[in-house]
Amino acid sequence: MPLVWRFVLPGLHWRPMPDVANDRRLPDTESILISKELALTHQRVVWHPEMLDLCRRQLDILERATGRDVCLRDCEGQVLCGSESGIGLWHDIAVDCGQGDNPRLVVACLGLGLGGKCSDELADGLLLMACDSLGQLIGRSGLTPMHHSLSDAGPDAMELLQNYIDSFHEHIWIKDTSGVYRICNISASLSWGKPLAEIVGKSDDELNPDNADSFVSTDAEAIRRGVPIVVAECVDRDLHKGRIWLETTKAPMLDRDGRLLGIIGITRDIARYKAAEEQLLLARRVFENSVEGVMITDRHGKISEINGAFFDITGYSREEVIGKNPRMLSSGRHEKAFFAKMWQSLLTEGQWHGEIWNRRKDGNLFPQQIRISAVYGDNEEVQYFVAVFSDISRQKQSEAELAHMAYHDPLTRLPNRIKLATVMEQQLRTALHHGQQLALVLIDVDLFKHINDSFGHLIGDEVLLELSKRLDDSVSSEDMLARIGGDEFVLLCNIDNNEDASLAVSRLKRAFEQPFRVSTGDELRLTASMGIATFPNDGGDPDTLLRNADAAMYRAKQEGRNSHAFYTEQLTKASVVQLRMQSALYGALASNAFHLVYQPKVDLNSRKAMGFEALIRWHDPLLGFVSPAVFIPIAESAGLIHEIGLWVLRQACMQGRRWLDAGYEIGRIGVNVAGPQLHRPGFVEEVQQVLSDTGFPAACLELEITESMMMQEPEQVIDTLKRLGDLGIMLAVDDFGTGYSSLNYLKKLPIHILKIDQSFVRDLPDDSDNGAIAGAIIAMGQALRLQVIAEGVETEAQARFLSALGCQQAQGYLFAKPAAAEDLGAFLLSPPAAAGQKTVTNAGKDR
Numbered sequence: 016m017p018l019v020w021r022f023v024l025p026g027l028h029w030r031p032m033p034d035v036a037n038d039r040r041l042p043d044t045e046s047i048l049i050s051k052e053l054a055l056t057h058q059r060v061v062w063h064p065e066m067l068d069l070c071r072r073q074l075d076i077l078e079r080a081t082g083r084d085v086c087l088r089d090c091e092g093q094v095l096c097g098s099e100s101g102i103g104l105w106h107d108i109a110v111d112c113g114q115g116d117n118p119r120l121v122v123a124c125l126g127l128g129l130g131g132k133c134s135d136e137l138a139d140g141l142l143l144m145a146c147d148s149l150g151q152l153i154g155r156s157g158l159t160p161m162h163h164s165l166s167d168a169g170p171d172a173m174e175l176l177q178n179y180i181d182s183f184h185e186h187i188w189i190k191d192t193s194g195v196y197r198i199c200n201i202s203a204s205l206s207w208g209k210p211l212a213e214i215v216g217k218s219d220d221e222l223n224p225d226n227a228d229s230f231v232s233t234d235a236e237a238i239r240r241g242v243p244i245v246v247a248e249c250v251d252r253d254l255h256k257g258r259i260w261l262e263t264t265k266a267p268m269l270d271r272d273g274r275l276l277g278i279i280g281i282t283r284d285i286a287r288y289k290a291a292e293e294q295l296l297l298a299r300r301v302f303e304n305s306v307e308g309v310m311i312t313d314r315h316g317k318i319s320e321i322n323g324a325f326f327d328i329t330g331y332s333r334e335e336v337i338g339k340n341p342r343m344l345s346s347g348r349h350e351k352a353f354f355a356k357m358w359q360s361l362l363t364e365g366q367w368h369g370e371i372w373n374r375r376k377d378g379n380l381f382p383q384q385i386r387i388s389a390v391y392g393d394n395e396e397v398q399y400f401v402a403v404f405s406d407i408s409r410q411k412q413s414e415a416e417l418a419h420m421a422y423h424d425p426l427t428r429l430p431n432r433i434k435l436a437t438v439m440e441q442q443l444r445t446a447l448h449h450g451q452q453l454a455l456v457l458i459d460v461d462l463f464k465h466i467n468d469s470f471g472h473l474i475g476d477e478v479l480l481e482l483s484k485r486l487d488d489s490v491s492s493e494d495m496l497a498r499i500g501g502d503e504f505v506l507l508c509n510i511d512n513n514e515d516a517s518l519a520v521s522r523l524k525r526a527f528e529q530p531f532r533v534s535t536g537d538e539l540r541l542t543a544s545m546g547i548a549t550f551p552n553d554g555g556d557p558d559t560l561l562r563n564a565d566a567a568m569y570r571a572k573q574e575g576r577n578s579h580a581f582y583t584e585q586l587t588k589a590s591v592v593q594l595r596m597q598s599a600l601y602g603a604l605a606s607n608a609f610h611l612v613y614q615p616k617v618d619l620n621s622r623k624a625m626g627f628e629a630l631i632r633w634h635d636p637l638l639g640f641v642s643p644a645v646f647i648p649i650a651e652s653a654g655l656i657h658e659i660g661l662w663v664l665r666q667a668c669m670q671g672r673r674w675l676d677a678g679y680e681i682g683r684i685g686v687n688v689a690g691p692q693l694h695r696p697g698f699v700e701e702v703q704q705v706l707s708d709t710g711f712p713a714a715c716l717e718l719e720i721t722e723s724m725m726m727q728e729p730e731q732v733i734d735t736l737k738r739l740g741d742l743g744i745m746l747a748v749d750d751f752g753t754g755y756s757s758l759n760y761l762k763k764l765p766i767h768i769l770k771i772d773q774s775f776v777r778d779l780p781d782d783s784d785n786g787a788i789a790g791a792i793i794a795m796g797q798a799l800r801l802q803v804i805a806e807g808v809e810t811e812a813q814a815r816f817l818s819a820l821g822c823q824q825a826q827g828y829l830f831a832k833p834a835a836a837e838d839l840g841a842f843l844l845s846p847p848a849a850a851g852q853k854t855v856t857n858a859g860k861d862r
């Protein structure tokens with residue numbers, strides 16, 4: 016609603032005026048009445064050229080005071096005076112007039128159509144104009160010639176002026192140049208509590224001795240500066256309004272020639288502005304002291320203001336962000352689509368709220384809860400965006416902690432039953448999809464209740480905590496260990512076969528080997544019963560698997576505790592054997608229970624030994640003879656193969672050295688190398704060390720690596736084999752034909768020998784397929800210039816067949832079974848002096 020200011024005739028008050036330019040009347044009865052009254056009178060308005068000149072000067076003052084364009088129009092919207100731009104801007108000006116045909120008094124009434132807004136400066140400007148008008152009016156109202164004194168004013172003029180200023184709520188008074196009150200309005204007299212007669216003709220010393228000095232000095236200040244000045248602001252009490260804010264403006268009164276006539280003072284109630292100021296201050300305080308960060312950007316996205324909390328949260332000061340784009344806070348965590356959605360909501364709905372990850376000045380990312388609102392201008396276009404946000408890092412952390420608590424056991428911090436069920440669901444799905452196997456091992460501590468009963472729950476907790484750490488250390492990072500009850504733990508792991516499950520059990524059992532030292536100083540020994548169920552054999556869903564693992568565990572308990580059982584009994588037996596063997600293997604290494612046998616490799620034409628293959632033998636006091644085909648894979652999965660393999664290599668080299676020292680020509684000694692050995696860093700250096708320790712020539716050593724092992728991590732294998740080849744060691748591909756080497760890959764390998772797997776030799780010459788395969792391998796070897804040796808040759812027919820295919824060497828029972836070194840004299844080329852002394856039968860004992 017346009018706010019209209021006007022000066023009206025005595026008896027009328029400040030009122031809203033009709034909005035002339037927009038041709039509408041304000042819905043205010045009183046204002047309409049006043050308008051009618053004006054309608055009656057404004058016909059008689061006479062715009063004297065001098066009056067317009069006066070108005071023009073007033074407008075100049077107003078323009079200077081407000082820094083805005085202003086103009087003056089009559090009630091019909093006719094522009095009377097004003098700047099061009101002002102004419103365009105201002106749409107409502109009212110003019111009032113005096114009485115009769117010859118107006119004695121013309122008062123300019125300015126209507127300011129500002130779309131409902133009237134700034135403080137503008138109001139002040141109008142007031143200044145009013146002050147000045149009064150001075151000029153006095154000059155125009157029969158006071159002329161006034162020369163230097165107000166006292167020359169005639170009674171009519173004074174009465175008229177009195178009437179005029181009485182119509183204002185403001186306190187208005189005029190003092191002459193000697194500081195004597197010449198006129199004062201009713202409003203001032205009421206406020207000062209003195210009748211007019213007691214004020215006019217008195218000085219400040221007489222009227223208000225306490226404040227006289229300050230009044231006089233502010234009068235002097237206004238005269239000195241020659242312009243209207245605000246001299247005081249104070250709180251007062253009004254009978255009707257209560258507490259009010261007053262502001263006093265004083266202006267020197269000059270005649271047309273610029274001579275001082277006196278001082279005019281106006282005191283007005285500025286409570287409205289003070290209230291607005293307070294509101295602003297309050298808003299500023301709220302803005303500044305808000306714990307939420309506030310960022311205001313203009314419509315182009317440039318930051319125009321931030322509050323203190325913004326700095327507290329982001330670490331960026333005001334100077335560092337003003338004028339910048341909020342992108343500077345970007346964490347890089349959100350996709351473009353995220354921001355596109357946010358902008359769409361801002362532009363269509365005017366607001367957006369959600370969570371954003373941003374980056375602090377120190378580089379750390381943090382989550383924030385943010386609400387962004389668009390602020391619109393008069394033209395309904397966005398002027399600003401206000402973002403209010405809070406740092407929700409702590410909230411997020413608590414949420415994460417709560418979630419962790421919901422899915423983890425508070426004592427051990429291991430996943431709990433709920434988490435286990437969730438993970439199992441996922442893992443089972445994945446395993447089903449990829450055709451994989453899983454094992455679920457339920458671990459129940461034997462007689463744990465006794466610990467709680469005897470030592471109390473605190474000690475019981477200590478033991479469980481330590482146990483959980485040990486169990487956790489024994490499982491791999493891909494597996495999951497959970498605590499699902501007081502003394503019940505569950506391991507969920509991926510397995511390739513049932514042996515893997517047994518191995519997992521054996522690793523878990525190690526957690527119980529050492530005693531548990533508790534804070535009382537006692538050392539407690541614990542055992543556990545474990546039940547294993549495997550997927551998919553023993554169940555296809557988490558519940559069934561858990562139930563079956565539990566049943567297996569119960570059986571293990573019944574069998575005397577400290578043992579484990581598979582849900583399938585047969586597997587239990589196999590697993591027990593495996594675990595027994597595993598622990599026996601540990602013992603075998605320590606007690607030197609292994610020994611080597613050697614099997615000659617012969618030239619198929621001459622039937623002379625070209626070398627020997629070293630083969631390990633193990634005779635356990637309880638298990639009896641165990642084939643390497645059985646215990647080598649167990650040693651591999653138990654992590655013992657490295658030690659065993661190194662032992663074999665050293666023994667073989669030592670034996671070779673002994674033969675060489677005895678003057679025998681032994682050709683090459685072949686030693687089997689298991690996959691894990693080949694992939695272990697430092698293997699080449701270890702071989703080198705053994706050669707140097709034993710003094711066995713590298714050229715007499717042949718390392719046999721199975722084809723399938725060579726296919727694992729081929730790049731690394733090629734590198735290792737190259738380095739071994741560089742030492743002068745011969746390299747043979749064992750069990751050739753059973754793996755899936757591509758010819759391309761084979762070409763890259765630094766190998767010298769192909770060993771045809773005995774499965775292709777077995778039914779020769781009758782099996783035509785095997786014959787074809789053997790023939791192909793031999794042909795390929797020749798093409799690649801590799802030596803080819805056939806394994807497992809048991810009959811002359813096989814030997815002849817292979818020889819006919821072009822195979823040069825063979826190994827097998829036909830020529831000799833693996834035998835102890837001292838039994839192989841017949842195959843050693845004796846030194847000349849000792850020739851004929853050593854003999855041994857071809858069918859030497861294997862073991």
Ligand SMILES: Nc1nc2c(ncn2[C@@H]2O[C@@H]3COP(=O)(O)O[C@H]4[C@@H](O)[C@H](n5cnc6c(=O)[nH]c(N)nc65)O[C@@H]4COP(=O)(O)O[C@H]3[C@H]2O)c(=O)[nH]1
Pocket residue numbers: 614629630631642643644647660663687688689719749750773806807808809826827828829833
């Ligand atoms: N039926 C039949 N068999 C014959 C004949 N000639 C030799 N053999 C057997 O065939 C196997 C040849 O060894 P391999 O293929 O390397 O196969 C070996 C090798 O893979 C592994 N092995 C043996 N000793 C070691 C060792 O010291 N280290 C490693 N890593 N593995 C070894 O155990 C496997 C089995 O070894 P062994 O039981 O000694 O069995 C040996 C040998 O006794 C024959 O004419 N007919």
